[in-house]
Amino acid sequence: MKNAPQATPNEEDIEERLLAVAALIDEFEGYAQNRQQGAHAARIALLADALAIKLQLAAHDRFALRQAALVHDIGEMVMNREYTKASWILHPDERFDMQRHAVIGEQEAAKRGLGRAVQLLVRWHHEWWNGAGYPDALEREQIPLAARILRAADTFAALTSERSYRPAFSVADAKKYLTEWAGIEFDPRVVKMFLTLEEREK
Template sequence: MQTAEQESRLEQKLIDLSVGIDRFEGYTRPHGQLIASIADRIGTRLGMAAHDRIYMQQAALVHDIGEATMDRSYIRENRSLSEDERFDLHRHPVIGEQEAAKIGLARGVQLLVRWHHEWWNGGGYPDALSGEQIPLAARILRASDSFAAMMETRPGRPNLTPDAARKEIAGLAAIEFDPTIAKLILEPELLRDILEWHATAQLPA
């Protein structure tokens, strides 16, 4: 059982890691923290236990630590990936799982990092899980990560307008996203909060 001080230190460590990952990927806003916030709101709506939501938030902050560890220049280049590069990039959730273990995160968090690219229809990676084979928290992270990324401009990936992002999420319900979660993420109140947060949040200098 961690003390409050230990929990606070871990949270700050993960936020610091998240900021570094966001900078590596070319984000100008705290992407990992936005995912954690969206995911926690959805998890609360779905009645997830506080302990499970904490694991989910921790995984959100470091979900792409595998990409940062791989340190591939193509991630930040303004071009489409080659087939070999895409295959290489698909290793990052497994590498992320290993990195999450190295920094002492719980096994449940490690697995969420591993599975944050699994798709509802089985078309994701690395394990091609589908439907409810994918843990609820990983399904929430998939939708939260995608929606947050759509709103942010990165090298080779211009941002979408809020309406275009909503249509993208709705169109991929029951394909990439759990349809229940896709519906929740597009509720007006949550969407308004996401847009307000996104408009004001900045990575630290």
């Protein structure tokens, strides 16, 4: 990725390849590319990397995080369910089925030769700080810091993107959401650091 610092030529090649996959996932999920924000998954990767720098993640952990951010919802595309972009409240059976995308995404990441760290971040990107997430109901520090970062970055990017069934949240409202759910869905430390990001980093 162009804005991801300290990437080696090989890492850049991998990320460029994953950007093409990410574009397909974005299209499937119904994310229209915003000229100002850029592609949805790429934006998540940049947000996550900016947070990772502030939280002093090692270079190899940042590389895995950026890869995972680009393909975190690949399981949804593989499942190819009609209700992925549904404007209605999902039936409990649909919701339970949709939760499988994290595990299917982990498997798909493995098929594509991505490292185990990337696979696990894809698996755990819906884990909640309080243990109410899925698929493994991990909580607090059981969830790797990179996965906690991805949870916050993914949520912020999704909220501030226009969808077919709702308008985009303002940056202020999205920040408020993260703040209100800190300690429940999100790691409070990650949210606190997220709020310090410069506007250009969002």
